[in-house]
Amino acid sequence: MKALVLLGCPETPSQTPLSIYATHKLTQMGYDVTIAANPAAKKLVMVSDPENHYINKMADLEKLLGEINEGDYDLLLGFVHKDAAASFFVTFYHLLNTKSIALVFERDMDLVEEYTNMVAENTDATVVSVRAFHNPTPIKVRLDKVLKELE
């Protein structure tokens, strides 16, 4: 089984630790995990796991966008904390047409609602939404719950 973890802009502090945490959890569940991110977000992940204890594969987001096809991954997990991240998630969802989870988080509740609606109205993905920014725990708790439902 292959999973794709889709990262957005690295400005939000919770994204990098959660990407490593999510990769660890998915690997434990038997997934071969690839993290797709822009160069800055990739560097943050690589520096955080210098000996690749948790991260196995990383891909350039835009290069991967040009290459992927339906059937390439069995699970899409996307971090949605900006308008652009919602657009990327919806686009990858339509290209992969596979089981998908959107983790929507922002410090502003109105934006959480806006991004949640963007994803929910345009995909059949499971959407997990929470108000969060510096503290990754509320996102982690919801991620654990949704991954448990996958098992």
Add this chain to the structure above:
Amino acid sequence: MSFCLDTYLQQSDNYEIHASRAGFKDCAMIIRFKADEVVYIKPGDQVLGVRVIGIPPIPIGIDEKKGTVFIPYTKPCHGTSVVELPIDEEEIDNIRKLNTQ
């Protein structure tokens, strides 16, 4: 046709940015407002060899007289922009074939 929009925007000056660092919905509205003809495509459909990112239906504007196309262009940290750039007749026909509406 192999095309890299990033490279094109860096190496050319015959394009126009109508909006930048915006949300996708605002950019979609600008394309509908500015373009004479609008074609609606699916997320990931290719225009000029580039997979277009966005929320469906994604508007692509066409100005046949000027020979230009308006496309939304999304970057993870910079949001969505509307770029108008030159296009040949054959590519306009290819875009029209993608129309979902």
